[in-house]
Amino acid sequence: MAEQETTALTTEEKIKEAATKIFIEKGFSATRTRDIAMEAGINLALLNYYFRSKEKLFEVVMTESLQLFLVGLEEILNDVNTVLKDKIAGIAIHYVDLLKKYPDLPLFILSEVKANPSWLEANSNVREMLTQSNFYKQLEATTQKKVEPLHFLMNLLGVLVFPFVASPVLTGTEAADKAEFNQLMEERKYWIPIWMEAMLKTLSA
Amino acid sequence: MAEQETTALTTEEKIKEAATKIFIEKGFSATRTRDIAMEAGINLALLNYYFRSKEKLFEVVMTESLQLFLVGLEEILNDVNTVLKDKIAGIAIHYVDLLKKYPDLPLFILSEVKANPSWLEANSNVREMLTQSNFYKQLEATTQKKVEPLHFLMNLLGVLVFPFVASPVLTGTEAADKAEFNQLMEERKYWIPIWMEAMLKTLSA
């Protein structure tokens, strides 16, 4: 999760890196602490020495994953110097870059939040952050109460995040498929603001 | 999964219904066969008597889940009597209705296909069904090679399916929130064809 440095990692960091990789890939229930220990190059006892339990270790990973997904978003959403379309463009670039790096992150978060909704309240409240934002107010102003602004938030997240969530279904498993997929995602940085603008314009017609 | 009849279910059916409910809710790894047995109102031994193993039982549920998600789609996609916008409208109505009934279905399928991609080849090949369809050809004709038609397929699935996948994050847990969410989804039957049309029109500008 954190940036790889050339400096050696401490044992605690090695375990956390390994746990992050495997938890995000397989989810909490399908993950074995032995697999994490092996991935970290240490043994099982040491994992419990540092993190006490599988649950505690997962808690660390989940908290950091939510932060990773949300960091940078709030600034874009509440920037008073940008109009709606600029914010959409900013969000698109930010998330395409982030999810190209961590493509499994959204499915992981969605699955684990569904399994345990308290993760949201425990960390930062996503719903409030979205609906209280300057972005959302601009959305309300644009939709003019003709339609629920939440629709457009769903549309934006849908076109932005869903391809990554569905890539195991939509794309092949070969390396060429992955490259092609990433190319498509890169193109979407350009198109998503245009598409969103077009969707918003359907209200004035 | 199957329609509830007033007639009593056989034991095998009771187990399958219970398994479907719990597997879709919690996924393969987080599900305990004991929980399925309890949900079915029988005991653990009987589950293995009918289905031999957890894996075999899951296989039945997964196959039926994929069919449930895909049945009805192929007819819409390959209807030679409808234009693109009609097909989009048909898909929107079909999936909003389906997912209001089975909101956990997409996240379940996406998670389990990611964990075991062979589910797709084992059952019906989704990718081929989509890209070989009359719908996809109409999409290609409309986009005129200016942009990959796959983008619009992702957009459609994104605006259609993502709200259900993300509802644990976007919507509250109370009953009123659920009703409000379903109301929004109902509205989307009307809007999605309009939004998709607007997105496609960005190519002619």
Added chain:
DNA sequence: GTCTATAATTCGATAGAC
């Protein structure tokens, strides 16, 4: 701090009575 060995528990599966 790190390891090996093992305890304690959970879980899938089966034996065997009815």
Added chain:
DNA sequence: GTCTATCGAATTATAGAC
């Protein structure tokens, strides 16, 4: 077919040597 009781394997967690 259905049940109770239990086995055996897998998994988390800990004890104790170094």
